[in-house]
Amino acid sequence: MKKIFSALFLLAGAITILSTAAPGCKAKPKDANIKTSIEAALKSDPQTSGLSVDVKEGVATVTGEVKDASVQATVATIVGGIKGVKSVLNNVTVTPPVVITPDDPLTMAVKDATKDFTGITATVKDGIIYVTGELKSADWKKLKMALDGLKPKKVDAAGLKISK
Amino acid sequence: MQLKDKYKDLMDAAVASGVNNLQVREQDGVLYIDGEAPSGVVKDQLWETYNKLDPDFLSGDVVMNVNVSPSIPGTKVKVTTERSNLNIRKGPGTDQPIVGKAAHHEIVTLVSQSNDQWWLIRTNDGEEGYAYAQYLTPEPN
Structure with a gap:
């Protein structure tokens, strides 16, 4: 009987210590630690590695750009699954990747666009339009406007000389 | 940077x-x-x-x-070539046969802008076909 009594006494003591200590020392991860865990999870996938996160009292706010809506939805699942995250504020926006015109139709379109410009040659390779030769500044502006409208990967004018 | x-x-x-x-x-x-x-x-x-x-x-x-921004079909557009006439073609592309010509600074009617580079136009003489959009400028209303 004495043994049981002392055991009860110890238990009661332990409860008292725990309950008084609890407010000062919560057994849940700190915001900074949660942030680190989320960042590590997002970094592991190239589709989400560019995103940034901020955690305040367990609420995780994710910002940045992804390529489509499915990745955007995955972000909420991944972040929501991290220990200590109470809720997720998904501020991630969807930006579809740039669509580049394939070389064959691009070559045709470049031929149309450059038809009336003399003194230059334009070739297409891997989506890049290479312009070489010499053009007046005003004509080059007109041509560059037209070429940019053909959705190339880039317009390379390293071989172009501009005359006044 | x-x-x-x-x-x-x-x-x-x-x-x-x-x-x-x-x-x-x-x-x-x-x-x-x-x-x-x-x-x-x-x-x-x-x-x-x-x-x-x-x-x-x-x-x-x-x-x-x-x-x-695309103009409403029926809008008047001006042929803004340097000085020459503008070819009107059967289809969108310089490989397409020429079906007519619009004069420098002539005002024509826009029929469709479904292709960014080649607009479908109609002249006052009723010639209809595709012309290169770069040489067409919508007229202010």
């Missing part, structure tokens, strides 16, 4: 001038700017700004595809 920093003035100008569906994307060292300008004047101003940030557009780090 990040391209979005280098071309910040251009981005700001696009937003301030009311470019619709504006999309600015950086991919493989090129900044892609897409959208619809409310007028040809706005488009010209954007190209002026671009020219200031990258004189004569020689860096090759921007592809700016900002079109002027």
